[in-house]
Amino acid sequence: MSHDDFAFEPVPGLPERLPEEEVILWQGRPDAFALARDALNLPWVAGYFGLLAAWRFGAMLSEAPAGTALAGATPFVLMGAVVCALLWLVAFVQARATVYTITNRRVAMRIGAALTLTLNLPFRQVAGAGLALRRDGTGTIALELMGDTRLSFLVCWPHVRPWRLREPQPALRCIPDAANVARVLSEAAEARISTPQIDRRPEPAPFAAE
Template identity: 45%
Template sequence: MNAHHEHEFEAAPGLPEPLPRGERLLWQGSPDFRTLAIHAFHVRKLALYFAAMLGLQWLYLLGEPNAALLRPLLTSAGMALLALALLTTIAWFAARTTLYTLTDRRIVMRIGIVLTLTFNLPLRQVAGAALKPQAAGHGDIALTLAGNDRIAWLNLWPHARPWQLKNPQPSLRCLPEAATVGARIQQAWSALHPDASAVLGDPAPTSEPARAPREHGIPTVAA
């Protein structure tokens, strides 16, 4: 549990107000910034792209005097490293300022580097959860919300399921031990729906509005 309290106006870390009587805190966590840099800010893909561009530039300048060859290559390499460093720094700030909270009634997402936003997602309004595994046990957990209410994709990013722009899905991004967190979400959801049995299945189609939870339970699947 992350107990570091750096937001002075929070009643408790990650929570805008104290939990109501009877509500229990089950888990808190934040994204792993290295995994967030790779999967949300695409630092690895950009590094490969910059390397390819430097290779093409070297081939184009091949045959020029050393000074004419090295100067533009060093300039391009410096610009590429600066861009990668800036993206990695933003990923670090995004991970440090993010705190996800699971209680026995809701999921709370505190996100934002400069402007802090807090989203309360009642478990009764969660229609599905999709787990996307990553390396070393990390993963994303995307949430499908029931009803017609939507959170703007730009307000969520990078804490949104990639490419789901029409029906944005809040996502707990790049979590360590993501499968364990997914199991805790499943248990908390099932406790609110004692007559439902959890099953594995496909995520709700993103081309249609999310519906209320099905009677047989909340699907938690690999996306």
């Protein structure tokens, strides 16, 4: 019997129901393969163990038969396969536990596999956004926050822009059809920011002349 670990959410990916005037424009999650490739550097790890295996094979080949040299290189291949499998599993679990949401008012990010948290980023706290697009259509949209907004890089990883440790930027990592999502985000943010905000305060008491 299937079980949904997030069945308690009133709206998938959100901790509470949306206000009446707020609507969801897009929801998605990272592509697991792209997350393993870009955030966990799976190709580089595989290449590293491949080089170790090739070096071991070449070093032993000058002193032993090809079969013996191949047997000596095999442990590096096996270790590389195990490490790559673990990285793929981490990427899959992270992608499965993540939901990115764009509404007409904010970006919400439900992230974390072991410790789940939800980031609510109203458009008025976002100073800008940048898109890093891959040839396969996947990409990362990083959000530059206003100066008074601070996040923890380690808590939000891998859902942050790489190598921005001092000023972490939350990011929609490795999402499919990233160009179209960036367009939706841009249009929603522009519409929200251009809408005047009315501060509803009680009317002051009329002035009474003595």
